[in-house]
Amino acid sequence: MESCNCIEPQWPPDDLLMKYQYISDFFIALAYFSIPLELIYFVKKSAVFPYRWVLVQFGAFIVLCGATHLINLWTFTVHSRTVASVMTTAKVLTAAVSCITALMLVHIIPDLLSVKTRELFLKNKAAELDREMGLIRTQEETGRHVRMLTHEIRSTLDRHTILKTTLVELGRTLALEECALWMPTRTGLELQLSYTLRQQNPVGYTVPIHHPVINQVFSSNRAVKISPNCPVARLRPARKYMPGEVVAVRVPLLHLSNFHINDWPELSTKRYALMVLMLPSDSARQWHVHELELVEVVADQVAVALSHAAILEESMRARDLLMEQNVALDLARREAETAIRARNDFLAVMNHEMRTPMHAIIALSSLLQETELTPEQRLMVETILKSSNLLATLINDVLDLSRLEDGSLQLDLGTFNLYAVFREVLNLIKPIASVKKLHVSLNLAPDLPEYAVGDEKRLMQTILNIVGNAVKFSKEGSISIRAFVAKLDTLRDSKAPEFLPVLSDNHFYLRVQVKDSGSGINPLDIPKLFTKFAQNQSTGTRNSGGSGLGLAICKRFVNLMEGHIWIESEGLGKGCTAILIVKLGIPERVNESKLPYMPKMPANHGQTAFPGLKVLVMDENGVSRMVTKGLLLHLGCNVTMVGSSDECLRLVSHEHKVVFMDICVPGIDSYGITIRIHEKFTKRHERPLLVALTGNTDKVTKENCMRAGMDGLILKPVSLDKMRSVLTDLLEHRVFFEAI
C-alpha cells in the first residue's frame, strides 16, 4: 500500500504498535484524570494549603492533558472534523494552561523549598532549647543543693560541726568518693589534714604549704582540677585502677581584723584552708562546671560560717571575762565600803577617845608648870607640854583632814578683821623668827579691805602654816609677806587649769605671797608638796618635825574657799614663794553691830557694875557664905544671906533677881528647893534665876542641876572677874552653865 494523507482506516495493519499506543494513551488519560481527583481529595483534607490557585491550574493542566490524550484515542482511526476541532481546541487549551503553569511554577517552587528550610531551622531550635532547659534544670538543682548545704552549715555555730557537715553534705550531693579539709598549722608553713569524709580521726598528715599545686589553688578563687598524684590528693592507699578526678578549692579563714568597714579583705595576707574533693574512681565521671561552681560557693559559705563561729567564741570569751571582772570589782567595791565605814567608825571613836586624854595631859601639864618646880622638873614638864601639844595638833590635823576628805567640813563664815588676822600671824611668828634671826616683813596693799566675810580661823591657820613653813625652812635671810587684792589678769596666770575665778560684786580675791630666802625646793618635787604624808627626803628636812599634812590641809581649806594655792621655786638654795588666792566676801556695811562681840572690860571697873541687884545667897558654910557675899557686895549687889533651905524659901521674893545656892553641902536638898521655888513663882519673869555654886566638877552634878530646873552652875572657887562675867552673862541670856 502506498501512504496517503487521507485518514487511515481504524485498524491499521501495524496493529500491535497501535494497540500499545492506544492502551498507553488510555492509561495516561486515566492517570491524568485521577491525579487531580486525588489532589482535590487531599487538599480538602488538609487544613492549610496556601496555593489553591496553583492546584486549580495544575488540575486544569492535567485534565486538559488527559483530555488531549483521550481525544487522541479517536484520532487513530478516521475521525470527523468535529473530533479534529475538538482535539485542536483541547491541545490549544492544554498548551496555554501548561505554559501558564510553567510560568507560575517558577515563582512557586522556591517558596515550597523555603518551607523545608524553615522546618529544619525550627527543629534545630527546638533541640537547642532542649539543651538549655537541661542546663537550667541542673543549675537549679545545684542551687537547691547549695541552699541545703548552706542551711546545714549555718545551722550551727560550732566549728567542728560546720566542717563535718560541709564534708558530709558535699559528699552526698556530689556523690564523692572522698572529701578532705586541710587546715594550716600554727606556724603557717604546713597544711594538716584535719577532717575527712570517710576516714574517722585522720592522723595528722602534713604537707608543706609551698607546693606549686597548692600555690596554684590558693592564688585563685575558683575550684581547680588537680592531679590525683598531688600529695594533698593522696588520701587513700594507691589503687590499681584509675582514680577519679580531683578538684581542690581554697577556703579563706577570715579573722576579726579582716572585717574593716570600708575596706573589704584583701587577698594578700590571708590564711587558707584547702578542700579536696575526689570523684569515685571508676565511674568515669567528669567534673561539670556547675559542680565546680557549687564547690566554690560552698567554700565561701564555709569561710563565712567559720568566721562567725570564731567571732562568737571570741565574744563569749570576752563576756565571761567581763563577768569575772564585774564580780571582782563588786567585791572590791564592797570591801572598800566596808573599809570606809570601819575607818569612819574608828575616827568617830578615836576623835573623842584621843582628845580626852590629850586634854587631860595638856591641862595637867600646864597646871603643873604653874607650881613650884626644880629646874630639871620644869624642863621635863615643858618637854611634856610641847610634845603633847604637838601630838594634839597632829591628832587634830588627822581628824580635820579626814573630815575634809569626806567633804563634811564646812566653813564658818563670818565677818572679821583682815588686818587683824595678818597682825596676829605676824605676832605669832615673830618670836621664832627672831630666834632664827630672820627678818619678817608684812606688806598690806592699801586697797585691801579691812573687813571681809570668810572663815577667819581657817584662813589664819592656812596663812600661819605657810608662813611657818617659810620660817621653818629658812636658816637665814628674810621672809616677806605681801597681801593684796588680785586682779583678773593675775588670777589667770596661776598654773591650775581648773581654777576659774569669777569676779562678782560682793566678792574679792585675796592674794597672799610669802617669799622666803631659804633652802628652796626642787621644781620637780613641787607637785608632791600638797599630797598628804609625802615628805621631801632630799632637802634634809627630816629634823623639821613636819608631819606632811600641813600643806595638804591648807590646800583643802583653800579649795573650800574657792581659791588656789601653789608654790614656786627656782631650785634648791634659791628660796621659794608660796602664793595663795582665796575668795572672800565683802561685808555690806561695816556696821559696828555686825562685828563680833568684843567683850569690853566694863568701864566701871569695880563697884557699881550691878547696882542694887538683889540677890540671895544660900550657903551653910559660914566662911564661904561670907566670901560670896563679899564678892557680890563688891560688885554692888544687894545681898541677902541665908543659912538654911527654910530660911531661903521664906525670904525669897520676886525682888530677888538671882539666888546662889551651894549644892554640895549634905543636908540641904538644893534640888528640892529649886522645885519649890519653881512652884512658888509660876510666872517666869517673876522667878529669880537659880544658880548653883559647887566645887564638884562632874557631869552628873551638872545634869542634875539642869534637870532640876536650875538656870546656872558655877564652879568654886569664884574669882571676882569670874563672878562679874557670870552675872553679866546670866542677866543677858538668863542661863549660864559653866563648861565642866
Place this chain on the structure above:
Amino acid sequence: MDVVNQLQRQFIDYSASLHREGFLDDQFTQLQKLQDDNSPDFVVEVASLFFEDCEKLINNMARALEQQQGVDFKQVDASVHQLKGSSSSIGAMRVKDVCIAFRSFCEAQNREGCLRCLQQVTHEYSLLKNKLQTLFRLQQQILAAGGSIPVVE
C-alpha cells in the same frame, strides 16, 4: 615715909612667902581685892570667921574619932567637907589639901588615917593662924603709920 615703905616691903615679902610656901593661894588674893572702902576689914572678918569655924570643926572631928566603938565616919566626913569648903573659900591651900586626903580616909573608914589627918589639919591650921595673924599685924602697922596696904598680884 621710910617706915611705911619698909613696912610695905615687909608686907609684900611676907605675902609672897606665904603664897610661895603654899599657905595661901589665889583665892586669898581675890579676897584682898574685895576689900575696899565699904568693907575695910573684910579680909580680917573672913579670916576670924574661918578660925572659929575651923576650931569648931576640929573639935567635932576629934570627938567623933575618939569614939572607941563605932566611929561615925559620916559625921566626920561632913565636918571635913565643911572644913574643905571653908579653907578653899579663904584660900588656905595646905589645909584644903589635907582635907582632900582626909576625905578619902573617911570614905575608906580608916580610923588611923583619919586620926593622922586630923593631926595634920590641926597642925596646918595653927601654922596658918599664926601666919595670918602676923600678916594682919603688919597691915595694921602700915595703916597706923599712914600708909596703904599694897596690892600683891
